[in-house]
Amino acid sequence: MKTRIYLLPLWLRLWHWSNAVLIVILTVTGASLHFSDTHLTMVSFARAAQIHDIAGMTIVALYVFFLTANAVTGNWWQYIPKPPGIMARSLRVMRYYAFGIMRGERDPHEPTPDSNFNDMQASAYFAIMYLVMPVVMITGLIFLFPLTAPDRLFGLDGLFPVAVVHYMAGAAVVLFAILHVYLGTLGHTATSQYKTMITGWHEGDLPSGRTSSRRAR
């Protein structure tokens, strides 16, 4: 049955696009700082440092909002990988992305308000949003207030491990974001998931006619 359901509430969409813009800004300025003397420099060092600091503080504030709104609305449940059978379901999704989509098969997971993400998405978003992002933000905050870093660690300057972890975790977020942009085109049409992320409405084959994004209790 062709259905049109309201899947993504306004707060989630606003957070998502603000987060996306900030990640682009942080990537451009972060690369300009780290590769300060190469062709990857898009913003001058001093300006990049200023912008990176402000964008970093903003993304931390947004993350606090994300956590709070998730807790209040119950949306946090969407990000929790749900065994048993998670491996088999994830393999089915991977098989679909690798082969099924070429053969015009149906997506094995049809989003519903109670189950927005397929198992692979839930696991990936859980890892990025609840494990990697906090690492980037905590190390970023230490970087922002470097006098809070330990004086020395492992015989090196205390900021050294903080900087390396910040860079690598930040790179993981950027690589995920690139993949995320591409996976966004793997909906019913290349742009359907982008439309959903803008309007909140999902068009597809839904077994039930639920229209709320609040999880079933």
Added chain:
Amino acid sequence: MQKRRRWLAIAFGLIVASMLSASAADAQSTAALDPAKLAEIRDQNAKCFACHSPEGLKSPPRQDMDLDKLKTMLHDPALYETSSHGRVECRTCHGVGATTFPHGANLKAQVSPCSECHAAKVFRIETQFDASVHAKTQKDKFTCWSCHDGHVYNIAAKIGAPHKIIAQDNAMCLDCHNSDLQFSKFAPVDKRRPLIGRIHEWLPNTQLHWAAVRCVECHTPAGRGFSHEILDKSKAEKNCVSCHSRDSSLRTRLYRHLLAEEEETLGFVNSVILPHAYIIGATRNPWIDGAVGAVAALLIVGMLVHTVLRLGAALWRRRGRRPA
């Protein structure tokens, strides 16, 4: 013609003489001294420190001294011993007049100029100093001693540890630039001391910068090694990349004495800096950068291949559905 030759000969003679005297002075300060000679120097200096030290003031060896005057002329024997002049007898600079008591009224005026031993250095530094902000308005008041207290000063190569070099060198600047009293001794009457914190507000992580580099890293001309041409805020280096880059200027400045120890530890460039500071853009690891780049490239290639296959498969399916 003959006159010109004579001048050239004199100039050549002066340069050779100054270099010889400079190398003699350097040899005195760094080379291993004969133990007997060292003991003799210490004995001689102990006679001066018997009065000119906090201990000497506490228990003066003579009763006929002006203790208030003495109070202004005290030195720490331990600090002097470890300073770059530690193996030089006091009388080398203060003259033999200092070995008798009472010393004489104008003994201070008879202190040898630094060029007496450091002729080549002074010759080189004078040109730099003449272009510095200190020479513009305070040339008459400024001497080497205005910044370098020869009783405690150590050359950077001897100190070695960057944080100690920073502490010593920045203290020389802050002694005046962070003290209204000291500043007023040199500055023009109408010049008020700018507040150090306020004029550096633009610099991110100001405190960290002050702990990790010397004032002179930015307040001397960029693109050269260290210079005594001190620049004011209008000319000071504001290009962050000068230090925050792989070819960081710190390599030829603060860390030049340690550069020989560079081993690219853990694959990091400028790893010799890492035990002391992490400097964005300067202390980075090409292997990690390469790995991130490789994963990004693989990801992009993978997405392109997937896109081409998706488009090809869609075209193929559409053709299959088309009626023959």
